[in-house]
Amino acid sequence: MGGMMAAITHQWKQPLTTISSIVMLIKFKLENNDLDLKELNKKIEQIDSNIYFLAETIDDFKNFLSAKKTKTQCNLNKLIQRAIDLSSDEIMANDIIIHQDLNFSNKTILLYENELLHIILNIIQNAKEAFKENKETETTKMIKIIGSVQGDATYISIMDNAGGISSEQLPHIFEENYTTKQSGTGLGLYLSKVIIQEHLGGSIEAKNIGDGTMFRIRL
Ligand SMILES: Nc1ncnc2c1ncn2[C@@H]1O[C@H](COP(=O)(O)OP(=O)(O)O)[C@@H](O)[C@H]1O
Ligand SMILES: [Mg+2]
16 A cells, blocks of 8 residues: 555655645736637646546546445454465565464454555565565564454554564654655555554554564554
């Protein structure tokens, strides 16, 4: 999702600049009494087609987040398995072991499946990147995904042993645009939190455990 947002920002820059300069031109010409209707019409058409492009980009993004526009009863075992399968090439290439301990006892949850999938993919991706930055680790690189049901609540915990997050950084990781990476967007955890709260009616928290980080999603 972080990459997606960066792509949107990138795609938006050009049309926004274009719209802004057309508006400036119109203003300038109006002030100088130098704008005929025909030209104004042409300029409006140009603005219109740029706005259309902006709207298209946002639609793409929306579709990406919830390919299925309706909530479905989702089997969490299957969903997490799919996330692991989708990340497995990269995980194996980086010598990371994924361990899973899922005890959802076949509970299904009504949600936008695609959204939760991308949130889990994003957390796995962050762990992978943390391992990369933390080069001196000699212990086995491990990502552990634990699922449990406690009363009405369902928990998905994703842990790594990639070195954890410093106490100065930890309070900020869910903030929009907060990143410690050279080419990070700082949008992954921010969007994850917003989606979990607003769409899934849940919560997400992060803390250091042992020699790594634990993200816990409550649904
Ligand atoms: N598993 C992790 N281990 C260490 N730091 C992490 C981990 N996950 C997230 N972070 C920290 O949280 C920040 C924000 O993450 P995120 O919102 O996904 O943005 P990005 O990945 O683009 O930096 C990261 O830059 C990193 O400092
Ligand atoms: Mg990220």
